[in-house]
């Protein structure tokens with residue numbers, strides 16, 4: 001398992017985490033899945049199941065592992081009557097959070113999320129109606145270690161990032177939504193890409209929900225591109241976006257967990273998602289998505305990473321030049337062989353871009 005470091009706090013987060021929305025079966029079956037996930041290196045867990053029942057399985061499975069795992073708890077997901085419900089009632093939110101802490105036998109959550117915030121009126125209510133103040137107070141006393149939020153809307157996300165107080169964002173990321181296909185495909189192509197870069201620049205980590213667009217991308221009949229992608233391709237696509245720490249597939253059972261964990265040992269060919277180059281909208285053509293399908297580069301350049309650092313630097317990320325400086329082979333090593341341009345499904349003119357990148361970073365070397 002690969003781990004990524006949360007910029008604010010330094011915690012190591014497994015690149016594959018566990019979404020809880022689909023977990024089902026008996027308590028024992030759910031416990032077995034959670035324990036198997038921990039034993040296979042998963043240490044990051046979303047805590048917004050669709051029913052109350054999985055909480056009891058989590059409580060038993062996490063016993064003895066609290067210091068080894070991280071939870072993201074949602075302020076606004078409640079379980080009156082046993083089923084998930086969305087609320088902005090502060091008393092209900094407080095009651096739910098207190099119950100979760102007690103059941104899970106802990107006195108803190110690693111991440112406290114404003115749950116599912118997608119429009120401006122709701123943002124106003126959260127920020128001015130007491131919920132945000134309550135969460136900030138919990139953070140001040142150490143009961144929430146990191147503040148965050150889950151959203152599908154880049155405009156709302158940016159407004160919350162502007163508070164400068166959040167360390168984590170849960171966002172729906174997959175190639176279909178990024179290319180404006182599907183119900184949650186909110187925001188233009190560039191607006192979404194800019195949001196990820198801004199998170200990276202601000203040191204805000206992203207946990208990814210809906211990596212398969214609710215499963216639609218996995219089947220050619222339902223795929224928003226009319227072509228099925230694999231789990232491994234969807235994971236890699238999400239993990240290649242700036243700021244992404246972890247992807248949280250919603251596993252139902254042990255079989256789903258095994259499917260998700262196949263990513264860990266998959267080859268780079270299996271993870272290659274460059275087939276999406278065939279579906280890119282006009283305004284996304286010529287834009288590097290960091291997929292590295294153009295490898296191998298005879299000059300030894302990590303083309304995807306060099307492009308990512310450049311885009312981040314242009315977006316104002318002051319750390320990007322430092323990351324670039326540490327690369328063993330830099331853009332000026334490009335021998336203009338043209339191999340990458342022939343291979344790139346996104347039609348990126350990499351020879352001129354490498355010249356531009358080398359020129360840009362010259363002053364930082």
Ligand code: SF4
Pocket residue numbers: 274287288289290291292293294295303304307340343344345346347348350
């Ligand atoms: S140049 Fe093309 S193939 Fe290479 S990393 Fe960028 S998008 Fe992928």
Ligand code: SF4
Pocket residue numbers: 296297298299300301303333334335336337338339340341350351354
């Ligand atoms: S053109 Fe430059 S970056 Fe592209 S494959 Fe050749 S050496 Fe590598």
